[in-house]
Amino acid sequence: MINSNMKNKIHRTHISLIMLSLIMGCESPKKPAIVFPTTDLIKENFIPMPSEVESTNDAFGLDQFTAIYSTGEKEDFNEVGQFLADKIQLKTGLRLSLNDMENQDYDRAIYIQQTERISSGNTEAYQMLINRDSILISASEAEGAFRAVQTLRQIIPERSNDTLSEQPIWPIPTGSINDAPFFEYRGSMLDVARHFFSVEEVKKYIDHLAYYKINVLHLHLTDDQGWRIEIKSWPKLTEVGGSTEVGGESGGYFTQEDYKEIVSYAAAHYITVVPEIDMPGHTNAASVSYPILDGTGKPLKLYEGTRVGFSTFDTNKDTVYSFIDDVVRELSAISPGPYFHIGGDESHATKTDDYIKFVNRVEKIVQKHGKKMIGWDEIATADVDNSSIAQFWSSEENGALAVKKGMKVIVSPAKKAYLDMKYDTLSKHGLNWAAYIPVDTAYNWSPERYTAGIPRESILGVEAPLWSETISNSSELEYLAFPRIIGYSELSWSLPEKRNWETYKKRLAHQAPYLERLNVNYYRSPLIDWISSDYSDKEMPKD
């Protein structure tokens, strides 16, 4: 007698055979063969490109008989396993079990295991071995496993081999991947001050940053037009300073609970939040809330325009430093990451000597609260400690000065890496004071060779800032950020010899189904031959 379990097995064996025949390019008995886009792992559309990919030209069939198992000393490997299960469900509808030890009846398994073998010492390094029956992800930390999971997500086809089948299979090419990031800091900045963005909007951005292995979200929380983070000891900052934004719209702010929610959502995606309180310039909203902070002596009123460089704190008043101490203390307490960004840019209304004194004093406050100071490149003109970090955006001279002082540098040249620059004259949003940055210009440069004054050894990483003078919701944010941020992910993760515009632009074209499925309003640059969302239903040559 054949019991139902056996029937199931027989049926599954049959399915596996069909799959095999499809993979081998043979005809199935009933229907013409569907040609999979590829069984060649090397031809997959990875972004960022991993360090090493080898193909064994076969396929792992992801289907409902696949199980996920995770091992690790801590709960975090299981969380990565759960993340993978959730994303597979979102993409394929398959609800795969995680660590189901009762049922031994699975055909294939994805193992996520902690190992000491990844020797580079890099916590984000991982290895992935894909065979016909198993996928083995190995990493010494859950962070590495999480990056591996993003790679795996990218090679699960958007559509199953046969959308009509009751038991569809998503074939994944076999082979091996060894990977680790080139730069440890791979960031994007979001300006929530010029226009406010809600917790949900920030979370959506985090989802897609994580997919491309970005690991830092720098939040520009304050500026002339708005103060966006609750500081309990100075409540008017948000009551008054949070009430406006560019263009006369209504503003808004994050309560500390909101901010914590963002921080923990980011942490679950292995993204560190870097909070920025911009000072001593860009401080109009703070000074209107508490006029004692003001150093301009001019009449103060809320500001909804887009000029810069007109505001400053009074750098000679002790009250200003005790205010800053409160702000840094409160915000550091809810920011588990190692960094605190003090802005320091475009302080045109601050005298040079005052600026230098100010940065020196604020650096000590930041250090007292256990953080490393980051500031825009102007901070290199002060007597900064070599543990502080300069964010090069404009002045190569300041960048070189930072290097001379032994500081690490985050590379964010406005001409190449500013997400708020228009693509071209037709762009619906954005500015163009630094440059027009089409998708190829955004990709075609090397952070480690951009300027001779900032050599590879001094570079902590790369960050792409998105200033929000011209954007006020997710859809506009995405129009400027995507697809350029995808290129910055490759410039910061991939080895220099793995970056190549010709191959990148083809791989980028294949991001369209992902971006469309998740409602990301990316800019369909005419430089890219975007792939249609339903391509995998058809025979579609890869190149």
Ligand code: TNX
């Ligand atoms: C310069 S970049 C600024 C911002 C503006 C941005 C607009 C930098 C450190 N400061 O205040 O929003 O240009 O592109």
